[in-house]
Amino acid sequence: MSDVYKVIHPNKYFNDYISLNVRPDGRKFDEQRSIKLNANAISNADASALIKCGNTTVVCGITLELATPKAEEPDHGFLVTNVELLPLCSSKFKPGPPSDYAQVISNTVNDIIKNSKCIDLKDLCIVSDKLAWVLYCDMVCLDNDGSIIDACITTLITSLKSLSLPAVSFDVETEEVKVDISNKTLLKVTGLPVATSFAIYQSPESNIVLTDPTTFEEEMCGGIGANLIVCWNQGLLCGVQKYGGGNIPTESQKNLLQVAKKRSKLVEEVIETCLS
Amino acid sequence: MPFDYRRFNGPEDSVSYKRFSEDFLRTYDELYKDLLDENGKRKDGRALNEARSLCTSISRTNIVSQAKGSAYVELNKTKVICSVFDPREITGHQNEYSWFGQIYCEVKFAPFSCPRKRRQLVPDSDEKALSADLKKALETVVRRDKFPNFQMDIFVYILEHDGGCLSAAINAAGLALADAVVPMYDIVSASSVAIINDQIIIDPTEAEEHLALMYTDKEKNHGLVTMCFMHHLKQFTDFRQIGSVDAECVLKVMDILEKECDKLMLVIKKIMVSNVVRQHNEHKVLLEEAKFREEVLQSKVEEWRKLLNAG
Numbered sequence: 001m002s003d004v005y006k007v008i009h010p011n012k013y014f015n016d017y018i019s020l021n022v023r024p025d026g027r028k029f030d031e032q033r034s035i036k037l038n039a040n041a042i043s044n045a046d047a048s049a050l051i052k053c054g055n056t057t058v059v060c061g062i063t064l065e066l067a068t069p070k071a072e073e074p075d076h077g078f079l080v081t082n083v084e085l086l087p088l089c090s091s092k093f094k095p096g097p098p099s100d101y102a103q104v105i106s107n108t109v110n111d112i113i114k115n116s117k118c119i120d121l122k123d124l125c126i127v128s129d130k131l132a133w134v135l136y137c138d139m140v141c142l143d144n145d146g147s148i149i150d151a152c153i154t155t156l157i158t159s160l161k162s163l164s165l166p167a168v169s170f171d172v173e174t175e176e177v178k179v180d181i182s183n184k185t186l187l188k189v190t191g192l193p194v195a196t197s198f199a200i201y202q203s204p205e206s207n208i209v210l211t212d213p214t215t216f217e218e219e220m221c222g223g224i225g226a227n228l229i230v231c232w233n234q235g236l237l238c239g240v241q242k243y244g245g246g247n248i249p250t251e252s253q254k255n256l257l258q259v260a261k262k263r264s265k266l267v268e269e270v271i272e273t274c275l276s
Numbered sequence: 277m278p279f280d281y282r283r284f285n286g287p288e289d290s291v292s293y294k295r296f297s298e299d300f301l302r303t304y305d306e307l308y309k310d311l312l313d314e315n316g317k318r319k320d321g322r323a324l325n326e327a328r329s330l331c332t333s334i335s336r337t338n339i340v341s342q343a344k345g346s347a348y349v350e351l352n353k354t355k356v357i358c359s360v361f362d363p364r365e366i367t368g369h370q371n372e373y374s375w376f377g378q379i380y381c382e383v384k385f386a387p388f389s390c391p392r393k394r395r396q397l398v399p400d401s402d403e404k405a406l407s408a409d410l411k412k413a414l415e416t417v418v419r420r421d422k423f424p425n426f427q428m429d430i431f432v433y434i435l436e437h438d439g440g441c442l443s444a445a446i447n448a449a450g451l452a453l454a455d456a457v458v459p460m461y462d463i464v465s466a467s468s469v470a471i472i473n474d475q476i477i478i479d480p481t482e483a484e485e486h487l488a489l490m491y492t493d494k495e496k497n498h499g500l501v502t503m504c505f506m507h508h509l510k511q512f513t514d515f516r517q518i519g520s521v522d523a524e525c526v527l528k529v530m531d532i533l534e535k536e537c538d539k540l541m542l543v544i545k546k547i548m549v550s551n552v553v554r555q556h557n558e559h560k561v562l563l564e565e566a567k568f569r570e571e572v573l574q575s576k577v578e579e580w581r582k583l584l585n586a587g
Contacts, residue, residue, distance in 0.1 A: 016573060020572065020573075020576070026565075042355070042386075042388060042389075042435060042436045043353060043436070044353070044388065044389060044390060044391045044436050044437065044438070045388035045389075045436075046388075048388065055341040055342075057340075059386070059435060061386060061387065061388030061389075062388065063292070063387065063388050063394040064292070064293050065286070065290040065291060065292050065293065065394065066290065066291055066292075066293050066296070067286070067287040067289050067290035067291070068287070068289060070287070078286055078287060078290075080284050080285065080286040081284060082283050082284055082387075082397065084397065086384070086431065086433060087382065087429070087431050088340065088343070088357065088358075088359045088431035088432075088433050089340065089342060089359075090342040090343075091342065091343070091361050091362070095382050095431070097280075097282050098282045098283065103282055103283075106283065106284065110284060134286045134287060134290045136286060136387065136388075136394055138386065138387040138388055138397075140386055140433070140435075142340065142357060142433070143339070143340045143341055143342060144342060145341055145342065166293060166297075168293070168296075177296045178296060179293045179294075179296040179297045180297075181297050181298075181299070215342070
């Protein structure tokens with residue numbers, strides 16, 4: 001019965017729940033979904049991680065390659081991050097080149113990772129101006145049920161933390177490269193950015209903030225995905241994005257940041273227990 | 277390679293580090309010795325005629341919440357996920373009315389799925405060939421007369437490739453179609469075989485497939501065969517053979533594959549049944565929850581009614 005109601009009157013259905021101070025899946029407004037994390041499930045990738053936040057599933061795999069560094073930055077390696085939203089994960093995405101939405105998501109994730117400086121690109125350089133590592137980090141969404149950016153960032157950081165680089169010897173005269181797979185060292189990861197998504201619902205009385213929204217909730221709040229993304233990096237803010245939706249009440253702004261901070265601590269713990 | 281403006285690109289001249297490791301330059305004979313020992317055992321301990329078991333506890337249906345039907349299939353390291361969406365009407369004035377429903381298939385490899393090199397994000401010819409094969413395999417199984425002028429989308433994503441990805445894709449698609457309650461003539465199951473030096477190897481891994489296609493001796497049989505089979509109707513829906521194999525060997529392989537497909541069919545049936553049981557239980561829980569919520573809503577309505585009547 002409620003399924004039919006949801007399809008015919010989605011707004012009213014949603015409003016009924018909100019007026020009862022509960023969300024359609026039974027959560028409170030500031031409650032997040034449970035997180036399941038698994039590292040190195042894919043052995044063909046050099047490092048990988050899988051996350052499940054409620055129904056949202058994202059897999060991240062890292063492939064290592066070698067290349068010559070750019071002429072303008074001879075002692076920097078490369079970190080290439082891409083988010084793929086497959087047509088498989090939701091009926092909203094069509095096959096073909098990535099949509100505008102997918103590009104926005106990909107760009108946001110890239111911004112957060114680059115600006116949080118959790119990887120020093122100089123660590124990826126092997127011989128200045130000659131040889132450097134390229135980390136291709138591909139995040140693939142298998143099931144899109146809201147808050148993808150949170151899931152993407154967490155998988156990416158987990159897989160980066162479990163990545164180890166094989167030893168490389170480079171002969172300067174002959175330019176011969178030799179890779180020793182048996183001798184590997186862990187990559188140094190210094191920051192730990194954690195993003196938290198919010199959706200802001202404009203109810204007649206006041207604006208209500210929902211933590212960790214599902215796709216249905218994101219749709220009801222009318223933004224490009226989540227309305228607000230707050231990213232903490234070990235006690236420092238490293239990115240706040242606001243995409244449409246209602247305005248945030250002044251009194252809840254501080255509260256919002258605290259919720260995100262609390263969640264970042266929790267995710268940090270989850271990552272640590274997963275990798276230990 | 278054309279430049280992709282929609283994604284972040286790495287440097288153009290990047291090469292996988294495996295290219296510089298010692299394993300890369302191994303010859304055919306070395307690889308052969310490594311994969312098959314004298315006692316007729318393979319590297320992972322299986323006999324030549326032993327298939328990897330489709331694990332019923334891990335492989336399951338209904339894994340993608342947003343799709344109508346979905347399935348996940350895992351054969352040791354090969355991991356495949358598939359989802360099927362509701363049929364949608366074929367629109368556009370250029371299209372003629374089609375009396376049969378159309379099937380659109382897309383097979384994609386994850387960039388990190390292959391052990392030898394990184395896959396590009398742009399679709400390549402390999403993926404297109406797999407998509408075409410999958411489409412041909414499923415077209416004859418689905419009752420397309422039931423949804424004329426509608427198109428059904430089937431998406432397959434290969435998370436990790438360790439041999440037999442076409443047969444895994446077909447098995448996953450068959451399960452996903454069943455999960456989406458699409459009318460079908462029969463259950464499909466697919467299996468593959470590699471032939472190396474006249475030896476028939478059932479359910480090869482990626483390394484064995486690689487070896488089967490890099491043969492040097494032209495006298496002996498080398499190749500890969502994948503077959504898709506409908507169990508009850510005793511019909512093939514797809515057959516794909518590459519390499520150089522003589523006719524006698526192909527006939528022998530077909531008999532073997534038929535038996536393998538029959539074995540697989542039992543496992544697939546088991547997965548389907550467990551899926552029905554699980555969904556039934558989930559439905560029960562959901563119904564109870566809905567009942568509770570409706571009661572709460574009803575009490576609220578009563579409250580309002582009282583308020584209305586009072587003032």
